[in-house]
Amino acid sequence: MRSYVVFSFMGSDRQGLARQIAEFFTARGINIERSRGCVLGGEFGMIILTSGSTDAIERLIKDLDSLREKTDLDIHVRKTKAPLHREVTPFIPYRLIATSVDRPGIINQICRVLQGRGINIDDISTNVDNNPVTGANVFQMVCFFSLPPAVKILDLKNDLNRIGDESNIDIRFEALICR
Incomplete structure (x- = not known):
């Protein structure tokens, strides 16, 4: 089964953070579906919608402390629906x-x-x-x-x-x- 999770990252900006985050997800077989990131003042912020097998997502979530230690970022996680399963009225x-x-x-x-x-x-x-x-x-x-x-x-x-x-x-x- 495929699962979807939103991750948000925030911390002091430095070169290479986006690469470290992408590398972490890729190494675990997780796809980045959509992302947005920027530097605000001296802080880096990024939000990412990911997808992967339910097992791979669960393993990744359990391994987030290693990414926190490596990047010194605050990381928040929220499980969500597949984008196409979102209830949307015509617009x-x-x-x-x-x-x-x-x-x-x-x-x-x-x-x-x-x-x-x-x-x-x-x-x-x-x-x-x-x-x-x-x-x-x-x-x-x-x-x-x-x-x-x-x-x-x-x-x-x-x-x-x-x-x-x-x-x-x-x-x-x-x-x-x-x-």
Whole structure:
């Protein structure tokens, strides 16, 4: 039987951590289905969806202390379903991009609108960069979400335009054929 497990890793950044993690999984016959990692400040963070035989997954979980010792990372484990077994209602995939001069609360405002309309965020990433011309810290958020057929696009556009106008946030979103 095939099992699916999500692992999250966090610790001080140093060169080679992603390779050590991938090598650990590969040596045990575990497939990395999907992953995302980045450096935040001086910390490294990564989340990985893996799959493998139930026996191989159980052996890997029992052997995690060796990876913890080798990498000095905090590691958390959560068993999950196969991606195709997740219950999903019909939806249209969308991508949203928001850009603004940075300040607290932008993510909260946008997520509140999406959640208020019953919209699930599938993937989200944010970043703040310093604009070398103006010296301003510029915030950007990119998220992918699932728009249920019952949600009227015009209502969502109006909600997001209102937030954009009130808070000076450039918010754009578009339907995707595939992701």
